[in-house]
Amino acid sequence: MNWRHYAVVVMFLATTGWLGWHVISLSFALSYSDPEFLRRQGDNRSVRTEEISAQRGVIRDRWGEPLAVSTPAYNVFVDPSMKIPPRQRWPELASLLGMEVSDLASRFEDQKRKYVLLKRRVSWDEMQSIKTAKIEGVNFSTLYRRYYPAGEVAAHVVGAAGFVEESSEEVGREGVESSFDDHLRASHGKKLVLRNARGENVRELQYISAPKEGRDLTLAVDLRLQYIAYRELKAAVVGHKAEAGTAIILDVRSGDILALVNQPSYNPNGGIPAGAAGVRNIAITDRIEPGSTAKVFTAIAGMETGRYTPESMFHTAPGYITVRGKTVKDPRNYGDLTLRGVLAKSSQVGIIKLALDLERDAVYRTLVRAGVGEPVGSGLPREYAGLISPEGLRSDLVRINFAYGYAFNLSALQLARAYLTLARSGNKPPVSIVRSEGSAAGEQVFDAVHTRTVLEMLESVTEAGGTAHAAAVPGYRIAGKTGTARVLTNGKYDDKKHVALFAGVAPLTDPQLVTVVVIWGPSRGLSGGGVVAAPVFSRIAERSLRLLGIPGDAPAPMTAESVVIPADRSST
Amino acid sequence: MSDLARIGIWMLLAAGVMASAILVVDATHEVRSLHSELQAAITAHDEQMKERSRLLLERSARAALPEVEQVATEQLGMKFPHAALRLEP
Numbered sequence: 001m002n003w004r005h006y007a008v009v010v011m012f013l014a015t016t017g018w019l020g021w022h023v024i025s026l027s028f029a030l031s032y033s034d035p036e037f038l039r040r041q042g043d044n045r046s047v048r049t050e051e052i053s054a055q056r057g058v059i060r061d062r063w064g065e066p067l068a069v070s071t072p073a074y075n076v077f078v079d080p081s082m083k084i085p086p087r088q089r090w091p092e093l094a095s096l097l098g099m100e101v102s103d104l105a106s107r108f109e110d111q112k113r114k115y116v117l118l119k120r121r122v123s124w125d126e127m128q129s130i131k132t133a134k135i136e137g138v139n140f141s142t143l144y145r146r147y148y149p150a151g152e153v154a155a156h157v158v159g160a161a162g163f164v165e166e167s168s169e170e171v172g173r174e175g176v177e178s179s180f181d182d183h184l185r186a187s188h189g190k191k192l193v194l195r196n197a198r199g200e201n202v203r204e205l206q207y208i209s210a211p212k213e214g215r216d217l218t219l220a221v222d223l224r225l226q227y228i229a230y231r232e233l234k235a236a237v238v239g240h241k242a243e244a245g246t247a248i249i250l251d252v253r254s255g256d257i258l259a260l261v262n263q264p265s266y267n268p269n270g271g272i273p274a275g276a277a278g279v280r281n282i283a284i285t286d287r288i289e290p291g292s293t294a295k296v297f298t299a300i301a302g303m304e305t306g307r308y309t310p311e312s313m314f315h316t317a318p319g320y321i322t323v324r325g326k327t328v329k330d331p332r333n334y335g336d337l338t339l340r341g342v343l344a345k346s347s348q349v350g351i352i353k354l355a356l357d358l359e360r361d362a363v364y365r366t367l368v369r370a371g372v373g374e375p376v377g378s379g380l381p382r383e384y385a386g387l388i389s390p391e392g393l394r395s396d397l398v399r400i401n402f403a404y405g406y407a408f409n410l411s412a413l414q415l416a417r418a419y420l421t422l423a424r425s426g427n428k429p430p431v432s433i434v435r436s437e438g439s440a441a442g443e444q445v446f447d448a449v450h451t452r453t454v455l456e457m458l459e460s461v462t463e464a465g466g467t468a469h470a471a472a473v474p475g476y477r478i479a480g481k482t483g484t485a486r487v488l489t490n491g492k493y494d495d496k497k498h499v500a501l502f503a504g505v506a507p508l509t510d511p512q513l514v515t516v517v518v519i520w521g522p523s524r525g526l527s528g529g530g531v532v533a534a535p536v537f538s539r540i541a542e543r544s545l546r547l548l549g550i551p552g553d554a555p556a557p558m559t560a561e562s563v564v565i566p567a568d569r570s571s572t
Numbered sequence: 573m574s575d576l577a578r579i580g581i582w583m584l585l586a587a588g589v590m591a592s593a594i595l596v597v598d599a600t601h602e603v604r605s606l607h608s609e610l611q612a613a614i615t616a617h618d619e620q621m622k623e624r625s626r627l628l629l630e631r632s633a634r635a636a637l638p639e640v641e642q643v644a645t646e647q648l649g650m651k652f653p654h655a656a657l658r659l660e661p
Contacts, residue, residue: 070625071622071625072621072622124618124619142618147625149632149633150632201607202604202607203603203607543652546653
């Protein structure tokens with residue numbers, strides 16, 4: 001060995017010794033001057049905060065059918081500061097994630113980052129296929145995504161929840177998802193975990209906060225009735241080329257909303273379409289002037305004076321009346337009509353004569369007692385409260401407008417509650433989208449004798465000769481009232497644009513269901529409530545009454561069809 | 573203190589250090605095993621939640637009124653009684 005070898009060995013030992021001395025002295029210096037430094041550096045490379053997922057509550061219909069369910073989903077991520085997947089496996093990973101290799105590579109550039117999201121909300125199956133590939137450095141975090149089995153059928157009741165920005169917690173945006181967000185919402189927990197060099201969790205160090213699961217919610221709606229109402233309403237809106245429609249079914253005993261559907265609708269599984277038609281819950285947000293459906297309240301105001309009965313006579317000839325220069329016409333000259341006839345024919349002249357014979361605020365007070373101008377408080381968000389004011393009552397024109405359903409407005413749900421009050425013998429109950437237990441205690445606002453009488457009068461509306469015989473349901477006695485209201489556009493009534501309405505109670509002998517159908521802007525020539533809305537009511541009511549097993553209260557018309565029970569079964 | 577006693581104490585301390593070192597290793601091993609069990613339980617829980625959601629949705633799809641009506645009319649030959657029927661014994 002010559003002197004060169006000795007020189008190399010000496011230099012190597014000197015350099016190693018010098019470096020070793022510095023490392024040791026630096027370690028000692030750090031452990032005295034900043035004892036936490038090394039621990040911090042170590043922790044930065046191995047300790048991570050992780051989320052503990054919690055699930056948003058399930059929304060169910062009144063019989064337990066799911067309307068909104070959270071299903072697990074997974075975020076695929078990498079922690080470049082700990083471990084990047086080996087380069088040779090990038091093409092395989094890119095293909096599993098359905099992305100370009102170059103895109104994948106660009107995400108690994110910044111090696112100081114601790115969280116790089118590769119794919120958001122993949123399904124369980126996708127997650128399993130990525131996991132099976134065992135690619136080092138690829139991690140998963142669990143979160144939940146909302147699924148709505150009834151889709152557009154229950155969209156306006158259930159609403160939708162969505163993620164806010166980068167958060168993994170869903171927040172209700174529409175429907176009960178929004179109004180009961182606090183009840184349904186889950187909050188994720190947090191924990192500190194220790195990871196090894198491969199990026200795998202090896203130990204849970206500390207629980208920072210516990211997860212809080214969302215609570216389930218049982219709604220008042222019956223999904224079966226919801227399907228029936230949606231199908232019939234959609235068919236009518238498409239058939240009449242209408243702009244929109246709504247149908248509501250209320251349970252008379254409890255005040256529960258058994259069905260509430262709108263057209264157009266949207267599929268909440270695809271998220272909430274921003275600014276698109278169909279998101280707004282028009283049954284509760286849109287104002288309508290109820291037209292002739294309000295005449296029943298004028299009739300009640302008349303009966304409350306004690307001077308009017310169903311048989312009181314009105315002379316409607318010659319088929320029109322002029323009040324303060326304004327002429328209001330009936331479709332034809334009905335001659336002499338009883339109060340029952342006035343409602344059956346929906347005579348403007350008859351109802352105006354009745355209103356003008358009452359105290360100035362009599363009809364107004366009746367409408368207010370029926371709930372006009374008072375929020376329903378159903379539990380759905382953005383309810384319209386309705387608008388009615390006594391200010392114009394000095395004017396006879398305002399008085400007569402009130403009498404046949406103009407100069408004030410309300411939502412379709414408010415109209416349904418007003419008819420519910422009639423069906424409950426004058427008792428105005430709370431109306432709820434959440435299932436209530438037992439019968440609702442309400443406020444007595446009308447005399448039961450008057451509401452009973454007015455409902456019996458309304459039966460003639462659905463009989464032959466009434467304005468809505470299309471609303472009849474075989475085997476059941478139906479009380480209902482049509483309405484055809486003109487639409488106020490830019491402060492003026494548009495003679496070509498109408499809202500067709502029907503509000504009905506079934507069965508009359510023992511009221512169980514109140515159904516309201518409103519169709520905006522039918523444009524196929526027919527626009528009256530009796531021809532547009534009443535048939536929808538009939539089909540919804542017929543299906544619903546039979547489905548709920550509510551016995552008929554009218555002799556059913558006999559048909560040629562009959563069922564013969566075979567002898568071997570007739571004895572059982 | 574005699575040398576013997578001193579040696580005894582030292583040996584006792586050494587044995588204590590050895591025992592605690594072994595226990596630390598054992599405890600660490602147990603923590604890791606339990607953590608691994610926890611991870612497996614979380615995975616099983618996730619899988620069952622996924623199964624539960626899937627079954628809920630499947631039941632919901634099968635029990636949906638349009639589905640029931642389709643089976644009733646197409647497979648069972650049932651029809652909706654649009655007019656009242658007379659049952660004749």
